[in-house]
Amino acid sequence: MFLGTKVWKNIQNFDFSLFKRFVISHLLTKKIIMNFNYSVSLQGYKEKITVEGFPKVTYKKKSTNEDTYLDDICEEIKSGHVFAHIYKVNNDQRFNASKNITKLNFQFTHIIPMDLDSVSITMDEIIELLKNQPTIIYTTFRHEDKVNKRRYRLLYVFNNPIIGEEEYLRVYDAIESQIYEDLKDKEVLNEKKLDINMRKCSQVFIGSKSDCDLINNYTTYDKRKFISINGSNRTMVDNVKMDEVNNSIEMTIETNKENKTITSKKTKTKTNNKLNSTKNSNSNIYNTPFLLFF
Numbered sequence: 001m002f003l004g005t006k007v008w009k010n011i012q013n014f015d016f017s018l019f020k021r022f023v024i025s026h027l028l029t030k031k032i033i034m035n036f037n038y039s040v041s042l043q044g045y046k047e048k049i050t051v052e053g054f055p056k057v058t059y060k061k062k063s064t065n066e067d068t069y070l071d072d073i074c075e076e077i078k079s080g081h082v083f084a085h086i087y088k089v090n091n092d093q094r095f096n097a098s099k100n101i102t103k104l105n106f107q108f109t110h111i112i113p114m115d116l117d118s119v120s121i122t123m124d125e126i127i128e129l130l131k132n133q134p135t136i137i138y139t140t141f142r143h144e145d146k147v148n149k150r151r152y153r154l155l156y157v158f159n160n161p162i163i164g165e166e167e168y169l170r171v172y173d174a175i176e177s178q179i180y181e182d183l184k185d186k187e188v189l190n191e192k193k194l195d196i197n198m199r200k201c202s203q204v205f206i207g208s209k210s211d212c213d214l215i216n217n218y219t220t221y222d223k224r225k226f227i228s229i230n231g232s233n234r235t236m237v238d239n240v241k242m243d244e245v246n247n248s249i250e251m252t253i254e255t256n257k258e259n260k261t262i263t264s265k266k267t268k269t270k271t272n273n274k275l276n277s278t279k280n281s282n283s284n285i286y287n288t289p290f291l292l293f294f
Contacts, residue, residue, distance in 0.1 A: 035064070036064055036065065037086050037161070038061075038062055038085065039059045039060065039061050039062065039083065040059060040062050040076055040081050040082070040083055040084075041059055041083075042059070043081070044081045045082070045206065045207075047080075048140075049082070049206060054097060057082050057204075058096050061089075070136070070218060073157075074216050077208055077214060078207065078210045079210070080206065082204055083111070083204060085107075086106075086108050088107055101202050102202050106165055106202060107163070107164075108162060108163045110159075110161055111155055111156070111157055113153060113154070113155055114153070114154040114155075114172075114175060114179065114198055115140075115151075115152070115153055115197075115205075116150075116152045116194060117151050117193055118150075118193060119148065119151075119193055120147045120150065123152065126154075130178075132156075133219060134155055135156055135220060135221075136154075136216050136217070137153070137214070138153055138212050138213060138214035138215070139151065140206075141209060143208075153205060154179075157220045158171075158222070158223050159220045161223075162223050169199065169201075171227060173199075175226055176199070180194070
């Protein structure tokens with residue numbers, strides 16, 4: 001009885017506020033490894049594949065938590081590899097598009113691709129004008145540095161998976177709407193210039209030539225940034241609502257990797273200070289704060 005009373009008094013005198021601060025501090029600094037997944041062709045191509053050629057491409061699923069995954073993608077782009085999302089397939093190491101890369105089989109993705117085709121805007125202008133800069137931007141096979149003949153692919157890479165077709169469309173539409181808004185004074189876009197085909201979760205996309213212009217911003221995003229509060233589909237982004245979404249995200253990312261540019265022509269590193277985004281760190285991990293209740 002005496003022992004129980006003594007223990008209870010010790011509990012009453014225990015500084016729970018100090019303990020809570022310790023636990024929260026521990027969770028904030030806990031390293032959580034991020035797995036990054038995508039599908040990629042077994043071989044690269046030196047020119048754009050024909051419509052008839054795409055069904056013959058063989059893919060494999062790739063999963064990594066290494067800090068070099070963005071650099072790996074850039075190398076695969078410059079080697080002309082074909083990319084796809086993650087689908088339900090029988091053989092993860094060898095599959096083709098037929099009966100595999102479909103809307104019904106789509107599971108998730110870490111990449112949202114956007115295509116700008118036959119435009120006049122330059123890559124520098126795109127980077128300058130877009131509030132949400134792409135993780136990677138590169139010139140595609142048919143790009144010509146002429147008015148109305150420039151072609152770019154913008155890849156938005158996410159640190160959390162975009163699951164299912166509905167979520168894919170919501171994120172895609174939010175990015176699309178913001179691109180329309182940001183570039184409207186420089187380039188009037190439509191469903192051909194901002195290729196509507198990329199909206200399909202069953203759409204694959206190819207890399208480019210080894211000497212293509214390519215910029216890696218080392219910026220990854222949280223998908224919640226692009227999912228509007230009311231879930232409206234294919235509407236112009238309400239900046240006020242987007243700010244509310246940004247403020248509701250309780251994820252912070254500790255980073256220590258400097259921005260790096262990979263391009264055959266440009267050397268200036270682009271910064272992204274205004275974005276609610278994350279930087280790919282040397283350890284490729286992110287820290288997640290948790291709400292604790294005592």
